[in-house]
Amino acid sequence: MNRSLLGTLGMGLGSVACEAKTPQNETVSTVPIVIATWDNRKATKAAMDALAKGQSALDAVEAGARVPEADVKDTSVGYGGFPDRDGNVTLDACIMDEKGNAGSVACLKNIMHPISVARKVMEDTPHVMLVGEGALDFAKAKGFEEENLLSENAEKAWKKWLVKKEYKPKINAERHDTIGILAVDAQGQISGACTTSGMAYKLAGRVGDSPIIGAGMYVDNEVGGAAATGLGEYVMKTLGSFLIVELMRQGMSPQEACEEAIRRVVKKYEGTDEAFQIGYIAVNKKGETGAYSIRKGFNYAVYQEENKVFEATHMV
Ligand code: SD4
Numbered sequence: 252m253n254r255s256l257l258g259t260l261g262m263g264l265g266s267v268a269c270e271a272k273t274p275q276n277e278t279v280s281t282v283p284i285v286i287a288t289w290d291n292r293k294a295t296k297a298a299m300d301a302l303a304k305g306q307s308a309l310d311a312v313e314a315g316a317r318v319p320e321a322d323v324k325d326t327s328v329g330y331g332g333f334p335d336r337d338g339n340v341t342l343d344a345c346i347m348d349e350k351g352n353a354g355s356v357a358c359l360k361n362i363m364h365p366i367s368v369a370r371k372v373m374e375d376t377p378h379v380m381l382v383g384e385g386a387l388d389f390a391k392a393k394g395f396e397e398e399n400l401l402s403e404n405a406e407k408a409w410k411k412w413l414v415k416k417e418y419k420p421k422i423n424a425e426r427h428d429t430i431g432i433l434a435v436d437a438q439g440q441i442s443g444a445c446t447t448s449g450m451a452y453k454l455a456g457r458v459g460d461s462p463i464i465g466a467g468m469y470v471d472n473e474v475g476g477a478a479a480t481g482l483g484e485y486v487m488k489t490l491g492s493f494l495i496v497e498l499m500r501q502g503m504s505p506q507e508a509c510e511e512a513i514r515r516v517v518k519k520y521e522g523t524d525e526a527f528q529i530g531y532i533a534v535n536k537k538g539e540t541g542a543y544s545i546r547k548g549f550n551y552a553v554y555q556e557e558n559k560v561f562e563a564t565h566m567v
Contacts, residue, residue, distance in 0.1 A: 270537055271439075277473075277536060279439025284538045284555040287315060287432040288480040288530060294318040295554035298434050308442035309348045309370075311434040316344070316366040316444040319430050323402050327428045330363050331402040332448025334409050336416070337455050340400040343462035344369045344446035345380075349472040355380040355462040361397040362390045366446045369462070379464065383456075412452050419526060429461060431468050431478020431492075433534050441536065443470040445478050459483025465493035474500045475535035477508070480549070481528045489516045495533050505533035505541030513543050513566055530563055 271281045285298040298315030302308070320329030327333070334340045344365035345355035354373025357380065359365050368390045372381050381389050391397065401409075429447035445468035447461040460483035461467035467483070469492035470476035477495035479486045486492075491512050498508035509531040516529060530549030532542045542551045542563040549563040 277439070279435075279536050279538075281437055281439075282538060282555055283435060283437050284534060284540070284553070285311065285315065285432065285434045286532050286534050286540050286542075286554075287430055287552045288478060288532055288549075289428045289430065290550055290552055290560045291315070291319060291428065291430050291432065292552045292554070292558050292560060293322075294430055294432055295552045296558055298432060299554045299558070302434065302436055307348075308434040308436040308440045309346070311436070312432045312442045312444035313346065313366055313370055315432040315434070316346075316430055316446045317364050319428055320364050320366060320446055323404075325428045326405060326408075326448075326451070328430055328447055329365070330398070330400045331405055332400065333405050333451030334401055334448075335455050335457065336412075336418075336452045338401065338406070338409055339455065340405070340448055341455075342400075342446070342448055343459055343467075344444070345462045345464055345468055346370050346373060346442070346444045347464060347468065347470040347476075348373070348442045349440040349470070351471070353379050353464045355464060356386040356390075357382040357458040357462040358456060359383070359386045359390065361387065361400060362395050363398055363400060364395070366444050368393070368395060369444075380462065382458070409452070418452055429480045431461075431480060431532060433468075433470065433476040433478055433532065435534055435536070435538055439536055441470050441472050441476050441534070443468045443476040443478060450483065460486035460491070463487055465490045467492060469493045469496050471496050471500070473536070475505060475533060477505075477512075477531060477533040480530045481544070482526065485516050485520060485527070486529055489519065491516065491529065491531060495531060499533065499535050505535050505539050506543065507541070509533050509541045509543035513545055517545060517566060
């Protein structure tokens with residue numbers, strides 16, 4: 252089979268993958284694949300590099316998520332992220348492995364790599380989620396260093412925002428880059444991660460969908476994984492990523508499942524105005540992918556043989 256041809260065919264509308272059967276008779280992809288929200292190709296590359304070195308899907312998604320976290324130009328994740336309305340950069344992240352283990356941090360300040368703290372919560376504590384001061388104390392105890400994450404650019408933008416203090420999230424216009432990243436390794440093991448600085452100028456203490464297991468990201472190794480970006484409040488109210496994985500379990504393709512999840516949230520909240528944007532990505536055990544958003548403007552990166560970015564299809 253021509254793998255490089257397969258790698259470039261049909262991405263985004265259910266890509267074709269090389270398949271094999273496991274001893275349990277499951278069909279799995281034998282070509283590793285990484286998918287991420289937005290044009291996070293540097294992250295999908297870091298994740299694929301980790302897989303190529305023989306690291307796990309979990310290592311891969313962590314490595315991928317760390318890329319935008321350290322990128323000062325990315326104003327929706329980690330260092331350089333836009334702050335809340337009091338000028339504090341507060342970070343949300345979660346991670347999940349192929350065994351169904353999960354870890355998460357929310358409203359974490361001053362730590363550049365919340366995804367790695369989330370992994371430590373998963374691996375070194377009996378808990379799933381730590382927030383605020385407790386999360387920061389835990390991170391410091393694990394050797395993470397405190398840093399100022401408010402970049403000059405983000406501080407300038409925040410001071411400009413303070414003049415009118417209007418809270419109007421504009422997802423596409425800001426070209427948000429919250430990263431949800433999912434990897435399937437050559438053995439068909441699936442892991443996922445999600446990390447963000449959340450909505451710019453949010454109320455102090457606001458936590459979005461991104462660190463909520465099942466909302467911002469969800470993985471079930473029997474089925475596949477999904478991740479979200481956009482207006483977190485609506486993703487949380489509908490547990491979007493969990494829903495997509497369950498729809499795939501019932502037989503939908505990743506693309507169909509993303510579309511159904513978007514249809515449901517739009518129907519329930521009747522929101523199609525400019526600010527109401529959600530984008531989903533999904534991958535199944537066979538390595539097929541899907542993505543869909545409410546409005547135009549959501550794109551995503553897929554690395555399978557080649558590292559490419561695609562515009563998602565959308566509802567309105
Ligand atoms: C949130 N879902 O905190 C995030 C925001 C986002 O790109 O996706 N931004 O609600």
